[in-house]
Amino acid sequence: MKRSDLFLKTRKEVPSDEEAKNAQLLIRAGYIHKEMAGVYSYLPLGFKVLENIKQIVREEMDAIGGEEMLLSTLQHPHIWQSTDRWDDAKVDVWFKSALGEGSEVGFGWSHEEPMSRLMTQFVSSYKDLPVYAYQFQTKLRRELRSKSGLLRGREFIMKDLYSFSRNREEHDKFYALVEQAYHKVYDRMGIGSITYKTFASGGPFAKYSHEFQTISDIGEDTVYLDETKKLAVNQEVSADEVLQELGLERNGLVEKKAVEVGNIFTFGARYSEPLGLFYTDENGVQQPVFAGSYGIGISRLMGLLAEIKSDEHGLVWPAGLAPCKVYLASLGDEEEVRRQANDAYGYLTDKGVSVIYDDRDERPGEKFADADLLGIPYRLVISQKSLESGGFELKKRTSTEVTIVQKDGLSALLTKAGQA
């Protein structure tokens, strides 16, 4: 991508209506645009980051047998009435509208009901189970107060996976598998070491649900950590009996603020029964499908990563999430510099290394500042001065060290570095 072709524009000043660091940085860097409170649009570079986050999640969900699909956003009241989750008195986050007189529709804020209902079409025998289906969906929720930039919006993107198993044993095995997959997801995003499996309130079919909480001061949740066991307990369930049951010592726990980046629930027959999701077992007996749901906040992760992976100069995307690998900046307008910059851009692009080529007629300081603000992992500079030093200057976003490299060495170096 040539910078001169992008509609991207960065800002020096922070927007006055954003307090949260993640929103300030992402807006300054031109990754997102605020439409209204708690509602953001994703601009080309922000969209790439979002897609990169999704891709990591997608790979890990596919690896444990997930089948990706996409449910509708518009929801019919009927199926939600059958689980008593349509009434505003029961669920207060519904955005609702009407098709016509006396005919309501809702905008999906979660999808247990439609997914369960849909499965009645495909599940009738024990041979049809288990089923693991997931989607990336824009969820709409009428939050009374959205805040913290991308961390709590009225419109946000979530990965939600639903498992449909024959029985608890089969369910529990998959539940454990999801837990492992989630840890891989967070590891790959560079927040594995500060993300804890956390015990939270359960429901009729499980004593606890589990959250994945990433330690951060911007978090809304308070958790108690056992750092040696790599476990945490949400404050909401941190009674003495619970700690005892989990084998945790209260005085060994540390209180921290954390951001919920994922959760996994055991639902059992809670939605299957009212929605008519049954199967016939080996003995010819009808059984309710044993279900679970598993969420990861995709857009929330983007906000959290911006919050955590940043410094005083701007964003610092982990490899694999950045919108591209290299920020190539040409300095000055000498013929030779221009020629070699174009050459390197073509060369890297051909080798499959994603590049933003800053070909604008701007001063060096501005290009350096943009490379930093955008948080691109590598900065490659070509100028009269760098040519005199023997090639291109390569610098990592996370380091101040500059190395001189030749064009032919670039792609190998960048490919190797990207894998590390």
Added chain:
RNA sequence: CGGGGUGUGGCGCAGUUGGCUAGCGCGCCGCGUUUGGGACGCGGAGGUCGAAGGUUCGAGUCCUUUCACCCCGACCA
């Protein structure tokens, strides 16, 4: 939804006890000089001062209503 705060060119802000063609910085356009950490000079464009109503000879400024946004709280992935 309770408490606090803010709305003035695309962005960030100033605007005194009401007073004259509403300013400044950034950004934008043109010309020139510049070129290793967000340059400088000269000349430009761009505003129903959030909206509606009211008081007044006169309202960005005072009053009423309303909308939006931010922060704290309650609620929530």
